[in-house]
C-alpha cells in the first residue's frame with residue numbers, strides 16, 4: 001500500500017488524512033509532520049496517525065503532500081531539498097505556488113504534482129484539480145488521481161488554470177457556507193427558531209446540491225422550476241438582482257483568482 005505523508009497537518013491536511021481513513025486506508029500507511037506539538041498530539045489521539053520529522057517522512061512515504069500555508073513554504077523547501085530525489089513524489093496543495101518554485105528549490109528531476117482540493121474531502125466529496133510539473137509523468141498523475149479519487153472527484157487541468165480553479169472550487173465551499181449562514185439569518189429575521197431555520201436551509205442546500213449533481217438540467221432550468229409566475233421566488237430574485245449579487249460573485253471570484261496569482265509571485 002502507498003504510504004502518504006502530509007507535511008503540515010492543519011485544516012486541509014487533516015481533511016485529507018481523515019478522508020483517506022474514512023475511505024478505508026490504514027493509519028499505519030499515513031504519516032504527518034506538524035510544527036505545533038499540541039496540534040500533532042491532538043491529531044495522533046484522534047486518528048492514531050504517527051507524527052514524524054520531515055526526513056523520516058521522506059524516507060518512509062511514497063508521496064509527500066505539502067499542506068502548509070503558501071507563506072510558510074520556504075522552510076519546508078529548505079528541509080525537503082536534502083532528503084528528496086527523483087524517486088520521491090511531491091504533491092503541493094498550496095494555493096498559488098507553481099510547480100516551477102518546487103523544481104527550482106528541490107534537486108533536479110524531483111517530480112511535482114500541483115493539486116487544488118477542497119475541504120469536502122472530509123466527507124468524501126472533494127473536488128480536486130491536478131496538474132503535472134515538468135518531471136511528473138502520467139504515472140505520477142495517475143497515482144495522485146487514484147489517491148484523491150478515494151476522497152472525491154478529480155479532474156486534470158493545465159497548470160495555467162490552477163489560479164482560477166483555486167478561486168472557484170478551492171474557495172468554493174466557503175461561498176456556499178457564507179450563503180447558508182446569511183439565509184439562516186434571514187430565517188431569524190422572519191422570527192423562526194434558529195434550529196428550525198438551520199434545518200430548513202441546510203436540507204434545502206443538500207437537496208439543491210443533489211439535484212445539481214444528479215440532474216442533467218442547467219441550473220437556470222432548475223431555478224425556473226422553483227420560480228412560479230406571480231409567486232414568491234421572483235420577488236426574492238428581483239431583490240438579489242437589485243443588490244447586484246451576480247456581479248458581486250463575479251468580482252469576488254476574480255479577486256480570489258488575483259490573490260492566488262499574487263501568492264505565487
Ligand SMILES: NC(=O)C1=CN([C@@H]2O[C@H](COP(=O)(O)OP(=O)(O)OC[C@H]3O[C@@H](n4cnc5c(N)ncnc54)[C@H](O)[C@@H]3O)[C@@H](O)[C@H]2O)C=CC1
Nearest residue numbers: 008009010011012033034035067068069070072093094095
Ligand atoms: N483550507 C482550505 O480549504 C484549503 C487549503 N488549501 C491549501 O492548503 C494549505 C494549508 O491550508 P490550511 O490547512 O487551511 O492552513 P492551516 O494553517 O490550517 O494548516 C497549515 C499547517 O501547517 C503547519 N506548518 C506550517 N509550517 C510547517 C512546517 N515547516 N512543518 C510542519 N508543519 C508546518 C501549521 O502548524 C499548520 O498546522 C495552504 O497552502 C492552502 O492554500 C488548498 C485547498 C483548500
Ligand SMILES: O=C(O)[C@@H]1CCC=N1
Nearest residue numbers: 095166169170171172
Ligand atoms: O483561502 C485560501 O487561501 C485557501 C486556498 C483555497 C481555499 N482556501
